[in-house]
Amino acid sequence: MNESQIYIAISIGILIVILVMVVFIGRKKQQARLSKLATLSFLLVIAGIVFGESRFIGYSLIGSGVLLAVIDIVKKIKNTKKI
Numbered sequence: 001m002n003e004s005q006i007y008i009a010i011s012i013g014i015l016i017v018i019l020v021m022v023v024f025i026g027r028k029k030q031q032a033r034l035s036k037l038a039t040l041s042f043l044l045v046i047a048g049i050v051f052g053e054s055r056f057i058g059y060s061l062i063g064s065g066v067l068l069a070v071i072d073i074v075k076k077i078k079n080t081k082k083i
Contacts, residue, residue, distance in 0.1 A: 004053065008049055008052060012049060012050065015046060015049075035076075037068055037071065037072040037075070038069060040068055041064075041065040041066070041068035044062070044064050044065030044068065045066070047061045048060070048061030048062030048063075048064075048065060049062070
């Protein structure tokens with residue numbers, strides 16, 4: 001394995017640990033689950049990290065994931081203001 005693959009593996013491992021922590025802590029506090037849009041954006045960012053060797057594909061996937069996350073945040077803010 002070269003250095004970039006090691007960094008990618010470490011990044012994926014850290015993201016998985018964070019996801020597991022969110023799932024277990026979220027069950028105790030009964031927080032709202034991730035929306036479908038947030039889940040899709042999370043998966044796109046992970047895919048961008050995995051396919052990071054091809055810069056165009058990696059950056060496109062990460063950018064798409066961030067864009068969807070921002071859209072999800074804006075939708076949630078608008079819904080809370082209506083209530």
